[in-house]
Amino acid sequence: MSGVIRAEHATGDLRLHEFRSRIFRNTRFVRVWLPPGYDDPVNSSRQYPVLYLNDGQNLFEPQTSFNGIEWQVDETGDRLIREGAIPPMILVGIDNTGKSRMREYMPHRSLSPRTLLAQGSRYPSFLLKEIMPFVARNYRVAQGPENTGLGGSSLGALISLYTVEVWPGVIGRLLLESPSLWASNRQIIRESRRVQRWPERIFLATGTNEVGRKERDQSVVDDVRELAAILRRGGLDERRLRLVIEEGGTHHESAWARRFPEALGFLFGN
Numbered sequence: 001m002s003g004v005i006r007a008e009h010a011t012g013d014l015r016l017h018e019f020r021s022r023i024f025r026n027t028r029f030v031r032v033w034l035p036p037g038y039d040d041p042v043n044s045s046r047q048y049p050v051l052y053l054n055d056g057q058n059l060f061e062p063q064t065s066f067n068g069i070e071w072q073v074d075e076t077g078d079r080l081i082r083e084g085a086i087p088p089m090i091l092v093g094i095d096n097t098g099k100s101r102m103r104e105y106m107p108h109r110s111l112s113p114r115t116l117l118a119q120g121s122r123y124p125s126f127l128l129k130e131i132m133p134f135v136a137r138n139y140r141v142a143q144g145p146e147n148t149g150l151g152g153s154s155l156g157a158l159i160s161l162y163t164v165e166v167w168p169g170v171i172g173r174l175l176l177e178s179p180s181l182w183a184s185n186r187q188i189i190r191e192s193r194r195v196q197r198w199p200e201r202i203f204l205a206t207g208t209n210e211v212g213r214k215e216r217d218q219s220v221v222d223d224v225r226e227l228a229a230i231l232r233r234g235g236l237d238e239r240r241l242r243l244v245i246e247e248g249g250t251h252h253e254s255a256w257a258r259r260f261p262e263a264l265g266f267l268f269g270n
Contacts, residue, residue: 048142053092056092110185115184124163164199165188181220
């Protein structure tokens, strides 16, 4: 593969691809972490489940994370695979583009946060028609919703939720960390009530200290609980939905890193 950059500071085999999007008309890195043994001849015909995660620069290396704290996706994936807690799988980080992040992760216009030129309605096509085919062309990807996960935190979780709502049946594993359900006057919650088909497993989590102001913190937790109630009415029992309200948890990479082992094990565990 030409043009691949090997990450120096990751655990295991992390490969960076510069990716040009026709849909968003910009360029970003796509970070592909491969499981132990991927290149072994004995595995040459093996296909692997994939989890796609937003804000890719915050996942694997502190050097690229915007606040110097990473999710430790590589360390966690490596450990859980070696322990047999999850099958060998590919973990893909899709970078945000910095200045366009809010526009690309916001599916609806919003006054708070102020996003009048929201482009998030393009995101599902960007993922399903550009990113996923690119990864499948270059790596041995197992097909089907049971082998395909999507997730993120904050606005990255919001756009993940929006994607499974508008393209049902493609994503079978969904990770929602501290989702910004309040955006656009909670429009995503209203739309969730009309969804007929949800992913097979959903990990939904938030902290009780996301904002640092008591009333706002309570409303964040209330929104997450309301979404969980909608999901339960949609048929998700405790085998399919894991809800975590972490006491004292903040809106920060360190919290998402702390919860990632449980999330990955729940979504892809045997």
